[in-house]
Amino acid sequence: MIAYKTWKRNIAFLIVAYPMIFMSCGSKISEKAVDNPWKKMDLVIKSIPQVIFLKKDYNIKDFGAVGDGATFNTIAFEKAVKACTANGGGRVVVPHGKYLTGPIHLENNVNLHLEDNAEILFSVNPKDYPIVHTSFEGTELMNYSPLIYAKNKTNVAITGKGILNGQANNTNWWVWSGGKSYGWEKGIPSQNDPANREVLVDMAEKGVPVSKRIFGEGRYLRPNFIEFFECNTVLIKDITIINAPFWILHPIKSNNIIVDGVTVDSHGPNNDGCDPEYSQNIIIKNCVFNTGDxxxxxxxxxxxxxxxxxxxxxxxxxxxxxxxxxxxxxxxxxxxxxxxxxxxxxxxxxxxxxxxxxxxxxxxxxxxxxxxxxxxxxxxxxxxxxxxxxxxxxxxxxxxxxxxxxxxxxxxxxxxxxxxxxxxxxxxxxxxxxxxxxxxxxxxxxxxxxxxxxxxxxxxxxxxxxxxxxxxxxxxxxx
Known part of the structure; x- marks a missing residue:
């Protein structure tokens, strides 16, 4: 009985004392990191979790995809992603070929994997892109879905040696920028028209709720290419990205993101290579950026x-x-x-x-x-x-x-x-x-x-x- 009481007392002490010990150690680590900021960087790197996926593959061809560059494959991608996440996750595999599609929405525990010589061609028809909660130039709104989009997801990746092609070069996406060098001419609608970008900024200044900032058709605000919105633990590795409508890699309100070995080659308007926004614990390494912004x-x-x-x-x-x-x-x-x-x-x-x-x-x-x-x-x-x-x-x-x-x-x-x-x-x-x-x-x-x-x-x-x-x-x- 005495031993039990002593054990119980010791456990109670540890419950109270352990957080204090931990915080004390953390304080010392922080002080050292301030003295040498590069040590703080090392601590951040060590703290970022890695994605982990089941060893299961879901080939998009098994869900009806055709890689001829002409067949529309949005439904095939959707079915493959849903099957993958419903069964605990794994890889949604895009094999050799050219796959035309609308936006791809990722789910928990899904790795969208492009094999060598695989290319995803994204539609340039705005009607193929549903309205979602997203962001344009630092202001949240309801607008066209990003080409690849994940919201409130965990343990997600895009990997492989294939190509993501936004096909935005010399199309309406670039023309909408209002830049003459991208095909815009007087009389063509663009994001710069009075009812478009500045209206969005004015809504934000007045505190209009995001749910009521509805844009999309007729407002000419281009979609981001890849957007992880309020996500945690994400990997983007080895892919090549070309011909983006707008910002290219856009983690927003997301944590623990690794971008590794990615090549971005896109010279369109506002074609920033990677834009972490309201985000923390981000590593961008071994990448090549050749951009229009x-x-x-x-x-x-x-x-x-x-x-x-x-x-x-x-x-x-x-x-x-x-x-x-x-x-x-x-x-x-x-x-x-x-x-x-x-x-x-x-x-x-x-x-x-x-x-x-x-x-x-x-x-x-x-x-x-x-x-x-x-x-x-x-x-x-x-x-x-x-x-x-x-x-x-x-x-x-x-x-x-x-x-x-x-x-x-x-x-x-x-x-x-x-x-x-x-x-x-x-x-x-x-x-x-x-x-x-x-x-x-x-x-x-x-x-x-x-x-x-x-x-x-x-x-x-x-x-x-x-x-x-x-x-x-x-x-x-x-x-």
Missing amino acids: DCIAIKAGRDADGRRVAIPSKNIIVQNCKMIDGHGGVVIGSEISAGVNNVFVENCVMDSPNLDRAIRIKTNSKRGGVIENVYVRNLEVGTVKECVLKLNMFYNVYGSQTGNFIPVIKNVSLENVKVKKAGKYGVWAEGYKESPVENITLKNVVIEKADSLYLLKNIRNFNFINTYINDKKVKSIKK
Whole structure:
């Protein structure tokens, strides 16, 4: 009896004490991680769970699919996905061939696997895309389904050496952007018409519920390509993606995402390669981005909608990637109102006369947002058009973009970066007097050629350590 009471007392102590011990250890780990942010990155990597699937295959041909590039296979994909998830999961296999389809909606425990020489061709007819809860340029709405879509799913993947072809090049998807270089002409409807994109932004500003922001037919807002919405534990591996209507890889409100070995080659309007938004614990590695917009653009919602959701994007890791064409290699913003922190970029190659910047943060006083703790190391940069590092609180591409939400940009570090040609400036940073760009460090950075060393306005504590631009050692600025 005494032994039992002693055992019971000890168990009670452990129930109370264990969480305290755990929290204490966690606090020490966090303190060490702050001292060395790269240790924090390692901890994030170790914390991300891996997808696991049953060893069962569901070949789409067994569900009626025909890979002739002409037969419509939406129902076959739907049946295969439903059978797979209903039986505990596995692989939905797309074999050799070209498979025309409407949107594919994934379910729990499903790995959409494209074999070698398999290609999925997505319809360019808007009527094939149902209205779902999605997002357009950082604002939630009811709009055309993404080409591949998963909402509230866990343990999901897209894998294999095949091709996902959005077929958007020179079709209505690109024309809807309103860009003349994409086929738009005066008189053709586009997202820029007064009743379209700006109406959506106005709805968000007025607090209209998402369920009542109904767009789709007649509103000309293009769908995302691959969107994981409120998902957990996702893998996208080895596939090639071409000819996207809009943003290409878009995890939104999702956690624990790995993008590995993916090739994105799509030069359409707003063809960002990967846009994590309101998302956490993301690894993007071993990928190639050749895009019509930013290669990687980390997002956190636009204006009032971003502040409504209020989920920062954080713990975003980019490793061993190659960036070719694009507006920026790794970009944060401009849809950034909920903030971004803990971004790690390492061992990447960026090089193209059509790549504007290597690292960029873009926001303004309408967006707001706190952007902090961005760590970059070991970059090989060939040519960029404008500058290597751009930190801008006055981003303005849609007309007037000023408001009462002064942003914050602080704690940005570049280390071991080699650049052959930087264009206008080595570094470009602009802040507000009341909110300067602060605590920026460039260590062991060599920029062989730039028109000017830098453009710096309203900055504080800019540290240039063993950094050379045009063979000139750059001095730190502490003001």
